[in-house]
Amino acid sequence: MATAVMTRLDPSTRAAAHGWSDLTIRNLFIIPTILFLIVFNIFPLIYSLGYSFTDFRASTNAPANFVGLQNYRELLNDDFIWRNFAITAQYVIVSVTGQVLVGFGMAMLLNRDIPLKGLLTTLLLLPMMLSMAVVGLFWKLLYDPSFGIINYALGLGTFEWLSNPNMALYAVALTDIWMWSPFVMLLSLAGLSAVPKHLYEAAAIDRAGPLYTFFRITLPLVAPILMIAIIFRTMEAFKTFDLAYILTSQPTTEVISIRLYKMAFQEWQTGRSCALAYIVLIMVLAITNIYVKYLNKVKER
Amino acid sequence: MRKTLTGILAGIGLSLASGTSAFAQELTIFWAEWDPANYLQELVNEYEKETGVKVTVETTPWSDFQTKAFTEFNAKGSAYDMVVGDSQWIGAASEAGHYVDLTDFFAKHKLAETMAPATVKYYAEYPAASGKYWSVPAEGDAVGWSYRKDWFEDPKEMEAFKAKYGYDLAAPKDFKQLRDIAEFFHRPDEKRYGIAIYTDNSYDALVMGVENAIFSWGGELGDYATYKVDGIINSEKNIQALEAYKELYSFTPPGWAKAFFIEDNQAITENLAAMSMNYFAFFPALVNESSNPNAKGTGFFANPAGPSGDQFAALGGQGISIVNYSENKEEAFKFLEWFVKDETQKKWAELGGYTANKAVLESAEFQNATPYNKAFYDTMFKVKDFWATPEYAELLIQMNQRVYPYITGDQGTAKEALDNLAADWNATFKKYNRIK
Amino acid sequence: MAAVRTSSEVALNRVAIVAVLLITLIFLAPIYWIASTAFKPRNLATTIPPTVLFQPEISPFVKLFTKRSQLRTPPTPEEYAAAPWWERLVFDGGEKVVRDGKGNVQPSGYPSRFMNSLIVAITSTILAVGMGTFTAYGFSRFRIKGEADLLFFILSTRMLPPVVVAIPMFLMYRAVGLNDTHWGLIILYTAFNLSFSVWLMKGFIDEIPKEYEEAALVDGYTRMQAFFKVVLPEAATGIAATAVFCFITAWNEYAFALIMTNRRAQTAPPFIPSQVGSGLPDWTVIAAGTVLFLLPVAIFTFLLRNHLLRGMSFGAIRK
DSSP states (O other): OHHHHTSOOOGGGTTOOSSSOHHHHHHHHHHHHHHHHIIIIIHHHHHHHHHTTBOOOTTSOOOOOBOTTHHHHHHHTOHHHHHHHHHHHHHHHHHHHHHHHHHHHHHHHHSSOOTTHHHHHHHHHHHHHSOHHHHHHHHHHHHOTTTOHHHHHHTOTTOOSSSSTTTHHHHHHHHHHHHHHHHHHHHHHHHHHTSOHHHHHHHHHTTOOHHHHIIIIIHHHHHHHHHHHHHHHHHHHHHOOHHHHHHOOOGGGOOHHHHHHHHHHTSOOHHHHHHHHHHHHHHHHHHHHHHHHHHHHHHHO | OHHHHHHHHHHHHHHHHHOSOOOTTEEEEEEESSHHHHHHHHHHHHHHHHHOOEEEEEEEOHHHHHHHHHHHHHTTOOSOSEEEEETTHHHHHHHTTOBOOOHHHHHHTTHHHHBOHHHIIIIIBSSTTSOOBOOEEEEOOBEEEEEEHHHHTOHHHHHHHHHHHSSOOSSOSBHHHHHHHHHHHOBGGGTBEEEEOOOOOSSSHHHHHHHHHHHHTTOOSOOTTTOOOTTTTTSHHHHHHHHHHHHHHTTSOTTOTTOOHHHHHHHHHTTOEEEEEEEGGGTHHHHOTTTOTTGGGEEEEEOOBOTTSOOOEEBOOEEEEEBTTOSOHHHHHHHHHHHTSHHHHHHHHHHTOOOOBHHHHHSHHHHTSSTTHHHHHHHTTSEEOOOOSTTHHHHHHHHHHHHHHHHHHOOSOHHHHHHHHHHHHHHHHHHTTSOO | OOSOOOHHHHHHHHHHHHHHHHHHHHHHHHHHHHHHHTTSOGGGTTOSSOOOSOOOOSHHHHHHHBOEEEOSSOOOHHHHHHSOHHHHHHHHTTEEEOBOTTSOBOBOSHHHHHHHHHHHHHHHHHHHHHHHHHHHHHHHHSOOTTHHHHHHHHHHTTSSOHHHHHHHHHHHHHHHTOTTSHHHHHHHHHHHHHHHHHHHHHHHHHTSOHHHHHHHHHTTOOHHHHIIIIIHHHTHHHHHHHHHHHHHHHHHOOHHHHHHOSSSSOOHHHHGGGGSOSSSOOHHHHHHHHHHHHHHHHHHHHHTTTTHHHHHTTTSOOO
16 A cells, blocks of 8 residues: 555646645645554454454453364354344345335435425435434334334234334334435435436427336436445445344344344354454445445446 | 534543543442432432442443443443442353452351342352352342232122133232233233233343243253253243243233333333233332322232242342452442441332342331332242353343244244253353363 | 426326325424424323324423432422422422432433533544545545555445444453543544545545646645645535534444443433333433434534535535
8 A cells, every 4th residue: 555655646736846745745645544544444354353263252361262264164054143144135125125116206206396395305314314223212112013103193003013023124124214215315316317308308209108218218317326326225234233223122133233243242252253243244345346336437427 | 603612622622631530439330220220329329428439320221231231341441330230140240350259248247147048149159159259239139020900809800700710810829820810801902911021032031031930830941050951941841831921922912022121011001911020120110100000000919830839930130249340449348338237228128229138128117118028028039040150141142042933923832942942052051161 | 497388297296296295294204203202291102192282391301311210209298399390390200300419410321421422423523524634635636556446445444334343443442441432432433434534525625626726836835735725715615514424423323332332431322222211111201312312413414405415425426
């Protein structure tokens, strides 16, 4: 990294002959940040990579013993862990699909002359700005089968949202959809408003049906931005911790972050949890990589 | 605007600069969020009046009390000088050196004789029968039951019950009666349900609930001395007890899959259930008319007996320990000296705390102080507890993982759940070299 | 629009307006419910049918700020009469205010947690935006070999799940005594927000024409002077928007705060769920705490409305 920073400067920026040289300024501006991130983000990861090959427990004074790949082997053979991954995948699919459908639908509705459009959009964005943990807690009351307003408003009687093991994950996803559909809406709106009007006018002249217009003009043009929204939300949903942790404790909602938290800070299997953290990390980096590739592609256009 | 901003920034700067100042004249005790913690705050106010040392009781909800405490211990943090820790923690906390050894303190004040035997055995001593003590029994507690006396005493209900079951409707004496009464009052179309039990699997709530059945059936969790579990945790008695607990679950109000003390108290105040399991220490809210509109119609009983007449209850309660990383250990010892005095213990009971002091517990004054103190006194002599080994947290999670899906999710059979649990526990004990 | 609108289009538009209004109402209903619960008497918080019209009360806020315990014996009329209005509200709820040995009213944990949230969020925002702005300028104005890789590296640090980072950080903090301190949390949040602030600020600075600085350099400014006197003022809006985003992220963060703090530096998000009450839940108090906690964010959201899109997409999409 140091070599990258020490490369020769672009001569066109070397306009100032006095004061600090551009090289100094550039290094002064960039290196502290890179160092800060290395010390507080990369170094800890190297530290935990080491522990992932040991049976270390932070709760005892016993020294860590090297156990090789045993942690990784056991984790990958653990049915409970695979179930946690399956639950996480299910959660990601349900919640992201829901957000895209609801968010894109809202954007389609809003993408026309609507009075107070600015105000309504801002109001709709409120849920995603709020703390998941704090607002999520309140959803427990809303979902309550005996005195929650959701069952009352929908006439569902004593329908069990969070207590039914088969429903709980959907209930958590529903709250997530409530919070984050506006995000998809916001990005979709940006995409929709960028579609040139003359394309629609041309389609109207050709007497193209609304379905044809949607699938041949709207969707292809909005797709890149929508894709950003999807990747972004996928990544966040994969990391989900707060909402599921606060709303329920069902085994059917134990996403991988919760399992990791329990392993590390309740069972204190520090070495093993470092190994699991690495498995999760590799998955997240893969998604991030796709995301950044896409981001650069969109920015280039 | 600029002034406010400067003000805020100055405030922040000050707080950051002062950091973690440790005044010797202050002690902090960590406990869970419940009424006894407030009573303890009132009690320690007396200490401040006497000595000028300010003592603060800090609390956190039950569901994350263990996690918070052990995160702090394992961080070797000095935020708390003393902790009123759960009975199961004692193995983990003493072996890892989180607690200060109180054996000499115990001997000096003859606490093994003045405190109730169950509290000394489960809250203070580790390993079992070693004569080494790590905490001073502070709050005795066990699981008991509250019930809707007004529903039970309704003549129409009494008549209908007698006609259906052939005996009088009254507070249940055994689990058979408990089941019958739960079934009798379970009327979903009237929005009335039979029974409220513990089902929360995030800490020890569900396990405590199941223990009530297992212990009263005459079963055990395992041999605490030899770590043998196979044939004990999955014994025929325990299978029956687990099946009985699952049957009780079918008489609970809707949405009862994450119930702990809050939900169980609510079952009484919100007219949801006829009977409700809870720790005695959570009962003050039920006799308070402002928080429980049914306070006058609420009664209490001890955990009923099992089929063979065994009657036991799951132990709750905590001892107070000095945290090894505290910067004020001397002061903490002085505080404990004051705490174990007879008059302090008496005052503690008056304020609503469940003292472990034998003399106070046996006094008529204590037993008549509340509608449930007598039931509490009876229960405290028939309590049993969970594993106290250092790896208890893993054992707890494994029990939750095996038992919870069976009870609330209707998955598998009781035998399968307990056989699997026996295998899990065996593997865990092997891992920690408790057994070969 | 120049196009002639047919009657079917007008009808469609009307349907869309109604639908949008309806959706907005549904989306805001939970927030309204939180806000209204904060002013309800305790017994009206969990009624069926839900209570919509009620006499608003201030008692949830009084309870929020005081440490209370169950009243075991009702206060005597003299005690009640001598009590200030807010203490009477607590008495009315069947509780009493807990006092310390000197008779001072004990505050609940809420004010100190709120203060911790302010300290941590503001300090980490200043650090993240400050460092981020310098770094973004560096990336925007100088040619850097492997720029894309470096930027990817910076971004990827933000993508790590908090629990993954928390395990080694916990062990490192334990070694240096940073667990449960303001600085411990500030460092984590700064690291977390720094990548975000670099990306966002780079976008804003890219938009400032290079010619401005070049003109300043010709006028005899040094590059540092040009940066401070020309670039920073031009980027002011961007800096403000970035700061608000960083603030909101730090303000709302839960997982790190849950793991890395305990008492001294605990922030509000892990604390508020712990206010469930000691025996019976008191949703009105939780709601009151929630309302105060959400208020700053709600205000900022309105101030920020024109920059939301850009902020939420890491500067990838500009309006």
